[in-house]
Amino acid sequence: MSFDKVIMLDWSGGNDRGPRPVKDAIWACIGMAGTVEEPVYLRNRQLAEEWLTETLTTLQAARHSVLVGFDLCFAYPTGFATKLVGSEDTLALWDWFEARVHDSPKSNNRFDLAGEINAIFPGTGPFWFNGLARDIAHLPRKGRDRTTDHGLGEKRAADMAIPGSFSPWQLAGAGAVGGQVIMGLPVLARLRRQFGKTLSVWPFQSPDTQIVLAETYFSILPDLVVSEPQEIRDAAQVSLYARAFSALSPADMTTLMDIDATPEGWVLGAGQGDVLRDALASTPPPLKNDCFAMPQGAHWTPVAEAHHHLREKLSCVTGTETLPLTKAANRVLAQDVHAVRSHPPARNAAVDGYGFAGPAAAGINKLKLVEGRSAAGAPYDGTVPQGHAIRILTGANLPSGVDTVVLQEDVSTSATEVSFHGPLKRGANARDAGEDMQAGQTILQTGRKITPADLGMLAAAGVGTVTVRRTLKVGILSTGDELRDSGDMATTGQIFDANRPMLSALIASWGYEVIDLGRAPDDRDTLRQILDGAAQDCDVILSSGGASAGDEDHMSALLKDTGSFALWRIAMKPGRPLALGLWQNTPVFGLPGNPVAAMVCALVFAAPALAVMAGGAWTQPTSYQLPAAFAKSKKAGRREYMRARLEDGHVAIFPSEGSGRVSGLSWATGLVELSDPAQKVALGDLVTYIPFNNF
Template sequence: MTRFDTYAMIDWSGGNDTGPRPRRDAIWACLATADGVQAPQYFRNRELAEVWIATLIAQELAAGRRLCIGFDFPFAYPKGFAQALTGQADPFAVWDWLETRLSDSPKENTRFDLAGEINRTLGAGKGPFWANGLRNRDIDGLPRTKQDYVNPFPERREAEAQAKGTFTCWQMAGAGAVGGQVMTGLPVLSRLRKRFADAVAVWPFEPLTRPVALMETWPSLIADVVNEELIRQQDAGLAPVRDALQVQLVAGALAALSGDDFADMVDVDAPEEGWILGIGHEAKLADAARKSLALQKAALPSPPPLTNDCFALPPGVDWTPVDAALDRLRAGLHAVTGQETLHVTGALGRVLAAPAVARRSHPPAPNSAVDGYGFAGGADTGGHVMELLAGRSAAGVPYDGTVPSKKALRILTGAELPEGVDTVVLEEDVALSGGHVAFNGPLKRGANTRKAGEDVAEGEIALTEGRVLGPQDLALLSAVGVGTVQVRRPLRVGVLSTGDELLEPGTEAGPGKIYDANRPMLLGLIERFGHVAVDLGRAADDRDTLAECLTRAVTDNRVDAILTSGGASAGEEDHVSALLTAEGAMETWRIAMKPGRPLALGLWSGKPVFGLPGNPVAAFVCALIFARPALSLLSGAGWAEPMAFDVPAAFEKRKKPGRREYIRARLQDGRAAPFASEGSGRISGLGWANGLVELPDGEAHVRPGDPVRFLPYGSFGL
């Protein structure tokens, strides 16, 4: 079975970050299926492209679809190079060798230095690589031109000899050079191959029996079709980017090929040098590209109805419902805090790490619940007169003796019941005269008394593990004789803001700058949640800087979990999600909620990281709905469900199905009144409100007086 459900074509680049605006000589990608071809996507650097590719693989695997990804750079070097470099005639050994040695970031990489190192090792500094593209620095072993160049290996692979117009992989810079693409691309393929080891096959080195295939392609095999379409679009007044057009046409061609034609193309034997998909089948590829192009033109989209709704779900996108995200969070987390022993008086607010067992019953002995007179046996209906004994029983000063039958003893609240007493009559219900006490029945045996241990018996669990100790709990523990408790250490939660645009409040703000509102807000929320807030400061939109901030917080053992704000979605400046994905422990959920949506969840060196949206209102709501229960679970206190109440609405609102909505609201005269604007940029509404109205995922029409679910801030600990 060699046909695939989805085809992706990648036009690679070995250069530095190309900036936010789409341009040529950058990285372009396109997806195609039998149903159509998507618009090409632009990536300004390799890190973003790698994140996109890894996410694509994960999504297609989860959906049970077979995926073929084509890359426009050689998967192997000419014969003999792998053996000389690694001691093995195995192209994957070269992949691994390059991955461990190449340093690559959006702004710079060491491909030229690595080429020089290989030349010095294998070719006495005169080959096989040539063309140093660094203007400001010479590199030992890597000549700028081919003068005195000596190549100990073949200049081209057999595939390149058959494909007209290809360039040698030994050229590292200059027009048409692919050497930099190979040297920066193979490490990415190596990581993807390891990360999805059981799912990825690399053609033609491995049989196509796995659901994902990586293949070497070359868009110039259909150069005639590309040129025709390029001219047509230019004549129409358009300015297409050739790289973008190429990936679109190649992806479409692969998807349009018949099963037999595709099977013929992949039926090759090139175990060491690899092969270019489609060599010898150029006419079939071109016909498939024209067929796909015709279908694309026939299926030009019509504008969708105007929704004016930035929260509308894109067609075909299944966002994660709030309840599903909460369930997955709850199932995937566990307590991470250590333990220590504290005296009860210093344990306020701490989480019990083990059950607290009563060392003494409470009450420790039967006692009186009122001030009155005690006797035995209760009293029937009618009048009763009993002799009153001298003395009394008071709290802390029990009666020393036994009370005979039909006689009574003065007893005060909290006093132990002496032997012979099991019932107490209130002092307000008696008359005293001549050393006797008179009262009317009936009075049940045991009236106005407390049994020993009726609250908590000795040996019973007074408080269970996971309890957050409040003042009332300290009273109970003290009453049952517990002096020290095993508690969890406080959860330390770091808060980090990301974004070049952020400034510290109180400083001068220039054009394009805003003050960091999220960090002080989130630090305050952490403290109100009962955890230790750790200020990790701000990080610019630079991946290396952000990684350094996260690593420092973790390696210094300053935090148990981290909240970030900004950079949680999949945009080109969203470095939080990109870094967590690169770590291999990241899940980005586009939550079907308003305000909110992007929520990045992952691990950094084993520590949980919650990537919240950058918008303060969305960050606040996501922190309450997602971070609070999750952090409570991490602290050892268990999952914290907010208390909610149904109250009448003081507003009317229609909502579409597909997302849950949280409206800032306050209770006024027992009704939930919304903030004046639902705009997520209105931070003032957070302070005006005293809770949130939660509207369900489905369609709803709320009218004044209808019951709505109200979550008071107090139920979140605020």
């Protein structure tokens, strides 16, 4: 079972909230395949019903299947409907409320109607909390003022399945849902009448219609709401749950809806929060269309400004999976890792020697030997008496009665006795339990790329599996009619494609999966087809060539048509033009065509950007201040990167700064970075050197 669109609504029982978006109002959000539109603020129920009806009509005309989730109870505890409509017919109860609720943007009769309903029941009836200044007959202001002889349960089974849920009988107060239920059921009744047989209500009806209404609570994943970008919590909630429910696989949606219906109904997702968490983790939110849009007026963009903008706008685009340690090297952690047990798990010997109860006094110490020994993996299970010692090996647990170890090289032994010179501190040559890692301690944090050393630490702490980001898939594409693959025949008017093998190897060295997209000719339709296919297979696309604004710069032209295009004129040398955009929600980095410029832009911009999109952190490469083996005068206004290598402790640069001189990249081991202001470098002056491996 699946839906093309998911709409989540945070309902309200209050009056009109005014034109400015506020909390405790009605918010709605539309999701599709794990992506969401901006949450919609609806100031009152009348506007909300109008918006929802128009939206559903539009989606229905487009033949979309739609799940609509309301955060209000669709039913009451068993027995309530029978008292009002003569049977446990929940949908008939909706019609009963529609006929009696009076609602306008400024006032409604929910409290008076609750008092009238209470009067039908024995005692004081189930509803409570009069939110008005005037008294209302049969409606107590506090829950403790009720009697229990109305015969109804305080909550439904579905409510009790969600920690912290409220009773539908409480009409107002912090967290209360009763008022919004009374004010929501008439709207649900009108939606049923409006859309007829094309709409069903889960779980009371089979969810095989084009529109399905379902009850859900926005307290199923309370800890994840803070991760949403919206400042208003209600907006964040509808955004989170629209993402979560729209990201569910058909199988998972079927699992969530496979519930035996009762008159009390059920809450979609109740008790199955892990399914929603997994859906969110496997389908991270996409980049927004404005992620590459620089601030107005940024004509020549400094490198630092471009870095800041990318860092603020980019986010992870990869899902997650759980792997054993043997397959986790170089993967990015998607969750913090905690030590399963302490390391070491027990006090143990740091050396081969003899264990006893310390300290040892100055002078000669003589201790009787007990039979047996303690070895790693075969600990001594007895107690060593005071004044005795035991043979112990490195890594072995300290037996009861032992807290100190003397090195075997420092003792004399006989069959029954060990002697050595003191003094020796208590605890010498012994390791404390958990002195390295404590059970439950966070030992690696989300976003870290796992190193071989990390694997050793994880194994020592008893961690068998880790949840990591799926490997980022990076498509590499070269553009231009003049290109030929190395080894092919080429005329003097053609050149061999240096960028694709160079960038592919660079991306692979960073731990990402390379998808070779080949060469695209200077033909817009062909390039469009290549991009269409790449968007299905790749998380991000790196192209070289066609990134400027000329007649044959087709990459820039196509990205411009998407509405997400940005052509950055970077204030740097080499590599000034940098085209960026989204193609079917897949980020595209359009690098310059000259090999040196393509390489430098990949190092300076793609390296940190891809790290973020792979689930890691934005990092700047480590640089070193070293004496220059060259002299140079540089003008103000742009940052310069020169191919460089170390020679006799000094930094030498490649003789030519031409961005087409690809041999200079092979000659170099890194880059010299000269900052934006004007400067003069003399022989021996300290300059910033960044090895290629540090990017």
